[in-house]
Amino acid sequence: MSRWPERVTVYEVGPRDGLQNVPDTISTETKVRFVEALRGAGLPAVEVTSFVSPKWVPQLADGAEVFSSLKDTEGARLPVLVPNLKGLEAALTVGAREVAVFTAASEAFNQKNINASIAESIARFEPVAKKAQDEGLTLRGYVSTAFGCPYQGDVPEDDVVDTCDRLFQLGCAEVSVGDTIGVGDPGQVQSLCLALGVRFELERIALHLHDTPGRALANVVTALRCGVTTFDSSAGGLGGCPYAPGAAGNLATEDLVEMLHRLGVGTGVDLEALADASVALAEETGLPQPSRVLQAIRARRARES
């Protein structure tokens, strides 16, 4: 069997993807502390916030203030999500150097959410991508519903590959392929990674997995074998909890990092410092953190103290 890679890039989405789905009561100071603590824990990329309309995501309405409060942003990977030119302008104003755009691989999902086909949604990003490149920004693309869609069910693998292709053609340096509803299994992951590997360098593909049915790490292991070396995750497992409180949404960064370290895969992340970041956020906000490794670390610390 193949060896594990020497190094994996953990792309932290907690401050954006985690905090966009929670009650609208988290202070700007708490968000800034959270991002800085994650950076301090060695995470090589931390998605800070989203410059979408506060009408749609009031939780991140203070995105500009959060970003502007960060220290030593020069040269750091601190991407922000932008849905349109207005969002991009806001990102440029605060000095962001990496922006992410998003679409879905499911036609039904795009129609339902933004009343556009995949092609139309990509077309809307063209001016965004053009301006981002003119300004020398790094562009990341998100492809959601790549493993299944709440409206159309199965999503053809070709649609996922084509959507990635369009995003690369727009100038994306990296495309993150997302299991939005957490249905992907290792068989699908293997098949999709092989299909993506035929068309693209897998170094430019990230996987964005949800742990809903508890198999996010099974999917990671499978993707590692296929050659994927970038994974999105959320500190504490924050965000995207479609079911009961405490149920899992996003793959937890702690769970991902601990497994990678046990496999001998380097991440640059200090797991204890990462846990500190999550614990501090929980103490300030009371948000549920389904990460199993974080629960184990907290229990160990309670025993030791």
Added chain:
Amino acid sequence: MSRWPERVTVYEVGPRDGLQNVPDTISTETKVRFVEALRGAGLPAVEVTSFVSPKWVPQLADGAEVFSSLKDTEGARLPVLVPNLKGLEAALTVGAREVAVFTAASEAFNQKNINASIAESIARFEPVAKKAQDEGLTLRGYVSTAFGCPYQGDVPEDDVVDTCDRLFQLGCAEVSVGDTIGVGDPGQVQSLCLALGVRFELERIALHLHDTPGRALANVVTALRCGVTTFDSSAGGLGGCPYAPGAAGNLATEDLVEMLHRLGVGTGVDLEALADASVALAEETGLPQPSRVLQAIRARRARES
């Protein structure tokens, strides 16, 4: 990459391993209903109870009554755990046809728990194994702490292989290799499965995984690739919760079965009927059930009703 196997045997341990660690208040009738519901859901092997001293495990003190209340036991795989000859006699009295014995791969664990070396603990099972064979029973062996020990830390792979070997020499038809404290990772699983595969037929090896750090299914996927086709699991994820309430101990049968079915691997288990068995138990006992798939099924049913 290799294909997935066509079929996997799911060995259900919930009624024994799950219910041995809970408050001592579950009625015999509830236990019987639980076992029968699991059998009805198509589980090919259900470990019913343990004939250990009620001083040690008062939760299963009614094991004989539970077993005697089961219907149509002829030809069914309904193993019971026995620690010694007295337990075996009790198992024979109620008509059990499969019994399981247990030891640990860690010398420190054996010393601490039963004040015996591995060799001594195996020696104690010799008369049990002899009598079980004389009576025509099927014998299963458990090797705990195979991936790590709370007392000695690392457990040498050779000790695991040797302990399995001794249990096979005792006459065990199958040996279940357990990640008692839930520390195993896919690298360890791969290495250990390859080592076991050199010495034994992997058809005779089961893996007993805990989901503590959320990677039980990552370990299952890795073991499937290595050729293991029997996995122990516990309905609802019942039992072995060393941390916070709701934290995971045993790999949940629902999580295992759903992943296997998505991979096209047959189990004979009806997932909805399995969920019914877990839901009924939860309604009667209020026990926590960390299974993520079960939570998703419950949420879906709540939406639909």
